Structures are given as C-alpha cells and as structure tokens.
Amino acid sequence: MYIAVKGGERAIEASRQLLAAARRGDTGVPALEAAQIEQQLGLLVGRVMAEASLYDPHLAALALRQACGDAIEAAFLLRAYRTTLPRFAYSEPIDTDRMRVARRVSAIFKDLPGGQLLGPTFDYTQRLLEFGTLAAAAPAADASASPEDVPNALAQLAREGLVEPCLPSEGDPEPPDITRDPPAYPLPRSGWLQMLARADEGWVLGMGYSTQRGYAHTHPFAGDLRSGKVAIELVPDELDFPIEIGEIELTECQMINQFVGSAEVAPVFTRGHGLVFGRGERKAIAMSLVDRTLRAAEFGEDATSPAQQQEFALPQGDSVEASGFVQHLKLPHYVTFESELQLIRKLREDVHARAVEAREGDAE
Numbered sequence: 001m002y003i004a005v006k007g008g009e010r011a012i013e014a015s016r017q018l019l020a021a022a023r024r025g026d027t028g029v030p031a032l033e034a035a036q037i038e039q040q041l042g043l044l045v046g047r048v049m050a051e052a053s054l055y056d057p058h059l060a061a062l063a064l065r066q067a068c069g070d071a072i073e074a075a076f077l078l079r080a081y082r083t084t085l086p087r088f089a090y091s092e093p094i095d096t097d098r099m100r101v102a103r104r105v106s107a108i109f110k111d112l113p114g115g116q117l118l119g120p121t122f123d124y125t126q127r128l129l130e131f132g133t134l135a136a137a138a139p140a141a142d143a144s145a146s147p148e149d150v151p152n153a154l155a156q157l158a159r160e161g162l163v164e165p166c167l168p169s170e171g172d173p174e175p176p177d178i179t180r181d182p183p184a185y186p187l188p189r190s191g192w193l194q195m196l197a198r199a200d201e202g203w204v205l206g207m208g209y210s211t212q213r214g215y216a217h218t219h220p221f222a223g224d225l226r227s228g229k230v231a232i233e234l235v236p237d238e239l240d241f242p243i244e245i246g247e248i249e250l251t252e253c254q255m256i257n258q259f260v261g262s263a264e265v266a267p268v269f270t271r272g273h274g275l276v277f278g279r280g281e282r283k284a285i286a287m288s289l290v291d292r293t294l295r296a297a298e299f300g301e302d303a304t305s306p307a308q309q310q311e312f313a314l315p316q317g318d319s320v321e322a323s324g325f326v327q328h329l330k331l332p333h334y335v336t337f338e339s340e341l342q343l344i345r346k347l348r349e350d351v352h353a354r355a356v357e358a359r360e361g362d363a364e
Contacts (some may be wrong), residue, residue, distance in 0.1 A: 008191065013319075016133060023068050023122055025036050031138065033065075033067055034061040034062045035058075035091040036061075038057045038060070038064055041061070041064070042057075042278065043278065043280070044064060044069075044071060044343070045057050045060045045278060046060075046062055046249070046276070046278015046279055047071055047278065047283070048060040048063060048071055048074045048075050049078070049277040049278055049310060050197060050201075050276045050280055051071070051075040051079075051198050051199070051200060051201070051280065051320075052075045052076075052078035052082060052093070052317055053198045054078050054079065054081070054082040054085075056078075059078060059081065059311070060078055062077075063077040063078045063081075063127045064230070066110060067170075071319075072320070072322075072323045076320045076323065076324075079320055080249075081185045082179075089234045089236070089259065091233060091234045091342075092234060092235065093207065094230050094231070094244050094250075095230070095231075096230060096231065096250065096252045096275070097151070097152050098149050098230065098231065099150070099226060099228040099229065099230045099250070099252075100147075100251065101114075101117055101119075101150045101226050101279075102117070102120065102227055102228040103118065103120060103121060103228070103279075104116070104118045104119070104121025104150050104224070104225065104226035104227075104228075105117070105118065105222070105225050105226075106153040106222065106223060106224055107221055107223075108221045108222070108256060109153060112151075112153050113151040113153075114150035114151050114153075117150070118160060121281070132217060148274055149246055150174045152224055152254075153223055153224035153254075154223045154224055154254055154256070154271075157223075157269070161266070161268065162268060162270065163223075163268055163269040164269065164270055164271055169189070169190070169242075169317075173188070175186070175188070175190035175191065175194075176188065176190065176191045178191060178194045178196075179221045183195065185311050187281065187300050187309050187310060188297070189291070191293055192291070192310060192314055193273065193287075193320070194290065195317065196287045196317065197275060197287065198318075199314070199317030199319070200317050200318070201282065201283045201286075201316040201324070203319070204287055204290060204317060206284070206308070206322070207290045207293075207307045207317075208285070208286030208287070208288075210305065210306065211289050211290070211293045211305070214300055215305035215307060216293045216296070216304075216305040216307050216308055217302075218257055218258070218289065218293060219257065220255045220256065220258075220289060220292070221256040221257075223255060224252070224254045224255040224256075225251075225285065226251065226252055227249070227251040227252070228250070229246050229247045229248070229249055229250075230248060231244045231246075232244065232245055232246050232247060232248060233245065241307070242331060248277065249277070249278055249279065250278075251276050251278065251280045251283075251284045252273075252363075253272075253273070253274040253285045253288045254271055254272075254273055254274075254286035254288065255272040255285070255289060255291075256269050256270075257269065257270045257271065257272055258270065260299045260300075267329075270292060270295070270299065271288075272290075272291040272294065272295075273287075273288055274286070274287030274288035274289075274291060275289050281334065291314060293305070293307045293308050294308060294310060294313065296308045348360070
C-alpha cells in the first residue's frame with residue numbers, strides 16, 4: 001500500500017471512497033444486484049468460480065459486482081474467501097455420464113446414442129448486436145435440462161478398443177491437492193488437470209490454440225462435449241454409503257486425438273480431457289487440447305513446443321498469482337530504483353571520463 005506517500009492513510013481512504021463511487025456509477029440508473037449478475041451473466045460467473053476453485057454462483061456474482069466486472073479481481077476475492085473455509089469432507093468422484101444434460105454435441109458422429117442436444121449456445125447466432133433488446137427484453141425460452149442420462153459418445157469406441165480406455169493411474173494413487181501443497185514438477189496428470197481447471201481462460205485458450213497452429217503434433221476431434229447438472233455425493237463418517245448433498249453445473253469435453261500404436265500394439269485413438277465449473281465450453285475445449293499435449297512423454301512424443309512443457313504451460317496460467325506479480329509494480333519501489341539510478345549515473349560518469357581521457361591522449 002502507498003503508506004510511504006505523504007498523507008498516505010488519508011489518500012488511501014479517499015481512494016476507497018472514489019472506488020465506491022465508481023463502482024456505483026450514475027445513481028440515476030438502478031443499482032446492479034448480485035442476483036441479476038448470477039442469473040443473467042452466467043458464463044462470467046462460471047469463469048470466476050472456475051478460476052477461484054470455489055463453486056458458489058451467488059458469491060461469484062457478489063465478487064464480480066465488487067470488482068466492477070473485473071474477472072481476475074473477482075477470482076482473487078473469491079479465492080481469498082475460499083482460504084477461510086474449513087474443509088469438512090471429500091466428495092466421491094463425480095460421474096459425468098449421469099449428468100442432467102442441457103447441451104451435448106459430438107463432432108465425430110452424425111447419429112449417436114442420446115442424440116445431439118444443441119441447448120443454449122452462441123454457435124448458431126449471427127454475432128450481430130441486438131439493438132432491440134435495449135428497449136425490450138426478449139421472452140426467455142425454456143432451457144431446462146434433459147432428465148434422462150445421455151450415454152457417452154465415446155463409449156462404443158472404447159468397447160471396440162478403438163480409443164484408449166479411461167482407467168485410474170497405475171496403483172490408483174491419491175491425487176495431489178494443489179490448493180494445499182505447492183505444485184512440484186513434474187506433476188501427475190491429476191495435478192495438471194487441477195491447475196488447468198482453475199487457470200485463466202485466456203491463457204488456456206492461447207495454449208490450446210498454439211497446439212492447432214503447429215506448436216505440437218495434434219489433430220483433435222471433439223468427441224463428447226456436454227454441459228449440465230451433476231450430483232455431488234459424499235460418504236459421512238457415520239455411514240458406509242454415499243449420500244447426495246446437492247448438484248453443480250459443469251462443462252466437460254473429451255477430445256479425440258491422433259492414434260498411437262506399434263508393430264506389436266494395435267493402434268488406438270488417444271484422449272484429452274477438460275472439466276470446468278459452469279457453462280465454460282470454450283475453456284473445457286482448450287483445456288482438453290492442452291491436457292492431451294502435456295501427455296507427450298506418456299506416448300513417446302517429442303516435447304518441443306511451449307504447451308508441452310509443464311513448467312511453462314501451467315504456473316503462468318494462475319491469474320491470481322500473475323495479476324499480483326504484475327500489479328505489484330504499481331507499488332513504491334523508491335529504494336530499488338534509487339540504487340539503480342545511482343549505479344547508472346556512476347557508469348555514465350566513468351564512460352564520460354574515459355572519453356575525455358581518450359580525446360586528451362589523441363591531442364598529445
């Protein structure tokens with residue numbers, strides 16, 4: 001904080017008051033409520049929850065309002081609040097095949113079990129500003145989720161042995177918890193999936209896009225892309241069976257990638273996986289691309305691109321850490337700069353003195 005500035009405490013308090021006024025805006029316009037943000041800016045709410053590692057749409061909406069719509073600042077606020085919460089239990093692994101699907105598409109099958117469910121998406125809009133909505137709101141369509149389980153589009157391929165199965169790692173080790181233990185590289189897949197799930201969407205999108213532009217050997221197909229509500233279950237200490245405690249909205253993408261094989265091993269397609277809070281379709285797709293790219297060593301592929309390097313692709317994606325490190329440059333650095341200023345002045349004096357000596361020597 002700018003405590004070193006003359007009148008620092010008064011200046012900081014005045015800054016806070018100015019922020020409150022800027023956050024409120026024109027008092028002639030009705031104040032924006034957190035409930036409005038939660039209900040009408042759901043994609044943004046989902047992004048903040050994902051990057052904060054905390055599923056709570058109402059608190060995410062509150063953070064967005066407090067942050068004036070800055071998604072990174074809102075994720076910072078929500079993640080800071082998350083650190084104050086006790087952890088009283090661990091849930092059972094979620095089963096996305098039991099998702100109450102609101103949207104599910106596959107790019108590799110025309111006809112598939114459960115059908116293509118277009119759901120709410122921008123894919124079929126004209127990407128033109130709807131000026132008419134400034135005057136009157138359009139009636140909302142029923143976006144209720146499908147009550148039936150929708151089979152995974154890749155299940156039949158897996159049964160035929162054409163795509164790698166989804167199996168636990170050898171020995172089924174306990175996955176690391178990156179929110180409690182600092183990541184130690186190289187991370188297992190369970191660790192890097194956690195980091196990608198809460199990484200900045202723009203960073204993951206850029207990394208995923210790089211793999212399609214020749215910076216990694218990929219040729220992906222969207223095998224199963226779905227979003228909807230999934231039940232959360234846990235096993236209480238006093239019971240020996242799971243109970244459902246609620247549900248959360250998720251988006252999952254399973255990406256089919258180029259096949260691997262050898263003269264002795266029959267070839268199979270490989271997978272990349274993405275799973276995020278809310279309706280984060282773009283993030284889930286990009287995450288699945290980066291996930292598959294990070295598996296290069298597993299398949300004996302050359303790791304030559306940035307997206308294939310864990311220590312480049314993963315830590316730089318943490319928006320809260322990146323934002324803090326970049327924005328700390330706004331804070332006072334008087335002592336550091338003064339020392340460098342004195343050093344450069346001394347160096348310049350030395351250069352000037354040598355130049356004078358050289359001229360005098362030439363004159364003699």
